[in-house]
Amino acid sequence: SAVISQKPSRDICQRGTSLTIQCQVDSQVTMMFWYRQQPGQSLTLIATANQGSEATYESGFVIDKFPISRPNLTFSTLTVSNMSPEDSSIYLCSAFGPAGKEEQYFGPGTRLTVT
Amino acid sequence: QKEVEQNSGPLSVPEGAIASLNCTYSDRGSQSFFWYRQYSGKSPELIMSIYSNGDKEDGRFTAQLNKASQYVSLLIRDSQPSDSATYLCAYSGAGSYQLTFGKGTKLSVIP
Numbered sequence: 728s729a730v731i732s733q734k735p736s737r738d739i740c741q742r743g744t745s746l747t748i749q750c751q752v753d754s755q756v757t758m759m760f761w762y763r764q765q766p767g768q769s770l771t772l773i774a775t776a777n778q779g780s781e782a783t784y785e786s787g788f789v790i791d792k793f794p795i796s797r798p799n800l801t802f803s804t805l806t807v808s809n810m811s812p813e814d815s816s817i818y819l820c821s822a823f824g825p826a827g828k829e830e831q832y833f834g835p836g837t838r839l840t841v842t
Numbered sequence: 843q844k845e846v847e848q849n850s851g852p853l854s855v856p857e858g859a860i861a862s863l864n865c866t867y868s869d870r871g872s873q874s875f876f877w878y879r880q881y882s883g884k885s886p887e888l889i890m891s892i893y894s895n896g897d898k899e900d901g902r903f904t905a906q907l908n909k910a911s912q913y914v915s916l917l918i919r920d921s922q923p924s925d926s927a928t929y930l931c932a933y934s935g936a937g938s939y940q941l942t943f944g945k946g947t948k949l950s951v952i953p
Contacts, residue, residue, distance in 0.1 A: 769946055770886070770941075829874050833885040
């Protein structure tokens with residue numbers, strides 16, 4: 728299975744600021760995704776990170792709030808912009824891979840607290 | 843609207859017993875089904891995937907899929923306290939890699 732790392736693992740940020748989360752996969756993968764998991768809740772898909780093109784966002788999530796980059800097949804970033812306390816959550820990166828396997832693996836997550 | 847229903851629990855079983863976790867889904871186009879285990883404060887860990895009707899066994903875990911009934915289950919034999927976690931059911935549709943998750947069932951294995 729793909730090994731996924733995320734940075735930072737946690738952060739405490741002030742409202743109005745932005746935080747960029749990095750996701751690194753140890754092998755080339757076809758698909759990368761960003762999820763949010765609010766306390767006591769299940770996972771909600773934010774967007775699909777597309778290599779070399781704009782991310783595909785799910786309903787309720789917009790590019791201005793959650794800009795995403797994916798410059799190559801192993802790396803992606805998610806920025807949480809103009810943060811408010813409602814953005815406090817765990818943000819998870821995931822990847823489908825390796826090629827030929829329909830299995831999705833998750834990074835360790837970034838625990839974000841906005842004060 | 844795509845939905846995945848799971849009993850939130852908590853489900854308590856004694857050590858050594860069989861834990862049975864159930865999941866129903868609404869999208870008849872669903873193709874692939876997954877069970878993830880999530881310990882408190884950790885990210886989800888894939889434990890089983892199943893793509894066709896029937897049973898799939900991996901160690902102490904057995905996944906069962908019935909597409910006609912839109913039902914997937916996970917059996918954990920010889921449950922151990924280390925199995926105590928939240929179990930998330932998820933599926934992806936035809937031609938899609940996107941997963942839809944249930945809210946999870948919290949399992950507690952009592953020593």
